[in-house]
Amino acid sequence: MSKHQRVGYRRVSSVDQNTVRQLDGIAIDRTFEDKASGKDTNRPALQEAIRYVRDGDTLVVHSMDRLARNTEDLLRLVRELNTKHVSVEFVKERLTFTGSAADPMSDLMMTMLAGVAQFERSMIRERQREGIAIAKANGVYKGGKAKLTAAQVKSLKARVEAGETKTVIAREFGISRETLYQYLKAQ
Structure with a gap:
C-alpha cells in the first residue's frame, strides 16, 4: 500500500516572477508549478497535478488565489479534488478542505474567502481603469509603445x-x- 503524498502546487502570473516564497519550509513530496495567469484553470501543471493526486493525498497550495481567481473555479476545483478523496490545504489561510459532510463550516469559510478575494480583484481592476482614464484626460497616458517599426x-x-x-x-x-x-x- 502506498503512502499518502503531500503534493504542492505553485503558480505565478508571469515568467519573470518566482515561486520561491510559496510553500517555503512546507514538507512536500512532489511539486507542480505554473507560470501562467490564474484567469482560468486550463494550466498545464495544475491539470497534471490533478491527474497525479490519488485517494488520501493532500494538494498543498500557498493561498486560494494561487489555485483560482474566482469563487466558481475555486469551489469547483476543491469539490472535484474532494470527490477523489484528495484534501486541499491552503497554507496562508490555514484551511484544509476534505469534503467531509461533517464540516459545513469549512465550506462556508472557503466560499466567503473566495468571494472576498474575487471582489478585491475586481476593485483593483476598477481602480486601475479609473487611474488610466484620469491619466488619459491629463494627457499623461499614451498607451503601450509600438511593437513594430x-x-x-x-x-x-x-x-x-x-x-x-x-x-x-x-x-x-x-x-x-x-x-x-x-x-x-x-x-
Whole structure:
C-alpha cells in the first residue's frame, strides 16, 4: 500500500516572477508549478497535478488565489479534488478542505474567502481603469509603445499580401495574431 503524498502546487502570473516564497519550509513530496495567469484553470501543471493526486493525498497550495481567481473555479476545483478523496490545504489561510459532510463550516469559510478575494480583484481592476482614464484626460497616458517599426509594418503587410500565413508572420515578428490584425487594419 502506498503512502499518502503531500503534493504542492505553485503558480505565478508571469515568467519573470518566482515561486520561491510559496510553500517555503512546507514538507512536500512532489511539486507542480505554473507560470501562467490564474484567469482560468486550463494550466498545464495544475491539470497534471490533478491527474497525479490519488485517494488520501493532500494538494498543498500557498493561498486560494494561487489555485483560482474566482469563487466558481475555486469551489469547483476543491469539490472535484474532494470527490477523489484528495484534501486541499491552503497554507496562508490555514484551511484544509476534505469534503467531509461533517464540516459545513469549512465550506462556508472557503466560499466567503473566495468571494472576498474575487471582489478585491475586481476593485483593483476598477481602480486601475479609473487611474488610466484620469491619466488619459491629463494627457499623461499614451498607451503601450509600438511593437513594430514602420519598416517592419510595411514588410508585414507585403508578406500578408503575398499570401504568407498570418500565424507564421506573427510568430516571426514576435507579436500576437491580434496585434498583426491591428496593424493590417491601420492603413
